[in-house]
Amino acid sequence: MTNHAQHTAPPTPWTDQKYLLWLASPFLPLLGFLSLVAGYLFEQPALYWLMPVFFYAVLPLLDWLVGTDINNPPESAVAQLEANRYYRAIVYAYIPAQYANTIMAVWLATRGDISIASIIALIFSAGLINGVAINTAHELGHKRADLEKWLAKIALAPVAYGHFFVEHNRGHHKNVATPRDPASSRMGETFYAFLPRTMVGSLRSAWELEGERLARQGKSVWSFDNENLRAWAMTVVLFGALTLWLGTGALAFLLIQAFFGAALLEVVNYLEHYGLLRQWDERTQRYERCAPSHSWNSNNVVTNLLLYQLQRHSDHHANPTRRFQSLRHFDESPQLPSGYASMLILAYFPPLWFKVMNPRVAKHYDGDIRKAHLYGPKREQLIRKWQAAATSSPQTVANEKPAQAQHRADETASASRHRCTNCGYIYDEIHGNPSEGFVPGTAWKAIPAEWSCPECAVRDKADFVPIA
Structure with missing residues (x-):
């Protein structure tokens, strides 16, 4: 008998070449904190500007100098990567440094001998770190462990954006790149038109999502089981404690930096899906499944190291529970001309943004701009300027034969899992799912058709498969 083991080479272990470089993520808030301490100890308030200068000038330059990396970890290494607790510790480490930076900034801002310029610098410093912390919460909030979900809410408290935990996971991921999503920007829409729409829309969506979930449990939306109320309570406790300690000036400072931090998140939302649209499927009466073509990506190394590879956004939307170290580049994903650090600055200047991005949207849709996500007030103007191809016919999907459809229905109805x-x-x-309002014994056929997976939110009930 042939011993196949003698002829099969053992799998080659894969080494993450960026293993230590990922420490750049928690180093960012530590750098902010140290700059504030140094400015105070050495009586050099100019050091308070270190964080905004690094974020808006040094980081884009480093992105340009270091360049991009499109390499992916092999799928055979993913289990090993996801099991390595080092990567989790890196994400957790952001939070204590974030809080140290926030407390130091508000303490300095409420001292009587500080200039207006220094207070502005401190608002930038705290707001930037807490804005980036929303991305930390983003990485944590998608995971299944209760600890990581609670840490996500803790990271959101200083920026007063606790509802992001609900809306992003269960709203944005379900509706991304469709008119139903307040966090998906339209082609021709300025960031300044997008900002109030997404802030108000996301808040409303988070409240409605929790209302629906709690209603299935027979509870009021004002129950403390409402995840929004739990997250906002953390902000109230934090802001209240600092206000009692440092006075009402602390509250004003905290609210201003929180708005700036939230706006930083939203400018990133603005560029991630600009003009991209999932097409409506008439047969299923649903939008097509989210694909790599529905997110703008960037492989700029430095910003990816600082933002837990947020720029590999397509893979994140396809696989929300995948951890940052395992995210992949897809050739079919539309690519930004630079990293997020540069592009968010461009978004602040609409004429420049449109000049750079509108041709890319048109090219992505091969000149058929009617397929893009167009801003309503400018729709006809955009079509006149950018439409360069005949409108394509909607794709059709072959219907199942009656016998096939009946077999599938019978199989689904008979399965209990x-x-x-x-x-x-x-x-x-x-077991049901009591958290979702489905008590043990709730039959599959009793689950609402519009219900989405409580873990990833990117598959609806119709996408589930029966287990024999």
């Missing part, structure tokens, strides 16, 4: 085709979450009728 159903699995999400994205993240592997299993709904078991025996």
Whole structure:
């Protein structure tokens, strides 16, 4: 008998070449904190400007100098990467440094002998670190462990954006790149038109999502089981404690820096899906599944190191529970001309943004601009300027034969367990899902058709498959 083991080479271990470089992420708030301490100890308030100068000048320059990296970890190494607790510790480490920076900034800002210029610098410093912390919460909030979900809310408290935990995970990921999503920007829409729309729309969406979930449990939306109220309570406690300690000036400072931090998140939202649209499928009466073509990506190394590879956004939307160290580049993803650090500055100047990005949107849709996500007030103007191809016919999907459809329906109806085709979450009728309002014993057929997977939110009930 042939011993196949003698002829099969053992798998080659994969080494993450950026293993230590990922420490750049928690180093960012540490750098902010140290700059504030140094400015105070050495009586050099100019040092308070170190963080905004680094973020808006040095970081884009480093992105340009270092360049991009399109290499992906092999799928055979993903399990090893995801099990390595070092990567989790890197994400956790951001939070204590974030809080140290915030407390130091508000303490300095409320001292009587500080100039207006220094207070502005401190607002920038605290707002930038807390704005980037929303990305830390973003990485944590998608994970299944309760600890990581609570840490996500803690990271959101200083920026008063606790509802992001609900809306992003269960709203944005379900509706991204569709008119239903307040966090997806339209082609021709300025950042300044997008900002109030997304801030108000995201808040409303988070409240409605929790209202629906709690209603299934027979609870009021004002129950403290409302994840929004829990997250906002953390902000109230934090801001209240600092106000009692340092006075009402502290509250004013905290509110201003929180708005700036939230606006930093939203400018990133603005550029991530600008003009990209999932097409409507008439057969299923649903939008097509989110694909790599529905997110703008960037492989600039430095910003990816600082933002937990947020710029590999397509893979994140396809696989929300995948950890940052495992995210992949896709050739079919539309690519930004530079990293987020540069592009968010461009977004502040609409004429420059449109000049750079509108041709890219048109090219992405091969000149058929009607397929893009167009800003309503400018729709006809954009079509006149950018439409360069005949309008294509909508794609058709072959219907199942009656016998096939009936077999599938019978199979689904008879199964008591159903699995999400994205993240592997299993709904078991025996256990139900009390958190979602489905008590043990709730039959699969009683689950609302519009219900989405509670773990990844990118698959609806219709996408689940029965488990024999």
